Amino acid sequence: MKNKDLLVAALQNGSVIDHIPTDKLFTIVKLLELEKCDEPVTIGNNLESSKMGKKGLIKVSDKFFTDEDLSRLAVVCPNMRLTVIRDYEVVEKREIVLPDTLTNLVKCANPVCITNNEPMKTYFEVDKLKGLVRCHYCGKTQKIGKIILL
Ligand SMILES: [Zn+2]
Structure with a gap:
């Protein structure tokens, strides 16, 4: 086949x-x-x-x-x-394709980020050119493909 x-x-x-x-x-x-x-x-x-x-x-x-x-x-x-x-x-x-923003899909890799310490949604901006996502709250970036999903 x-x-x-x-x-x-x-x-x-x-x-x-x-x-x-x-x-x-x-x-x-x-x-x-x-x-x-x-x-x-x-x-x-x-x-x-x-x-x-x-x-x-x-x-x-x-x-x-x-x-x-x-x-x-x-x-x-x-x-x-x-x-x-x-x-x-x-x-x-x-x-x-990745959307421009990701709401409540990705866990922030920064342990002291507010999203890891308060009951709230995460919010990431996607930089497709660099292959990164950036946490809206603490600015921590993560490589697409190495991301931990919520
Ligand atoms: Zn964060």
């Missing part, structure tokens, strides 16, 4: 996340809580990719991810690809 077949094979409604780095696949599975999902889930890893060498792919029937779900994924791994399918038609195909 070719990757292309795996990607499009008989998904009537649902979502496909593609271009997943192989070492991030199971992190993504966990983040999306797919172990709790009752719908058919296809998880592929070490698939051939002309762009990446090898890649992972996740296909979930009757599941449509929220912007918040996708932001969480982008924090762990930018530039994966989302395809949304309805009635066997691709209705959306786009890169999963």
Whole structure:
């Protein structure tokens, strides 16, 4: 079976996340809580990719991810690809990009930051060029890809 077949094979409604780095696949599975999902889930890893060498792919029937779900994924791994399918038609195909700000997704790495000591939401600004997020409250930066999610 070719990757292309795996990607499009008989998904009537649902979502496909593609271009997943192989070492991030199971992190993504966990983040999306797919172990709790009752719908058919296809998880592929070490698939051939002309762009990446090898890649992972996740296909979930009757599941449509929220912007918040996708932001969480982008924090762990930018530039994966989302395809949304309805009635066997691709209705959306786009890169999963980081939003400009992240509200209550990321834990600040500064132990004395107010967000680690008060019951409040965290708020980070994203610097995509530098690949950093910056805590709005204490200014501490963290590298995207090394971030701890709340
Ligand atoms: Zn902070």
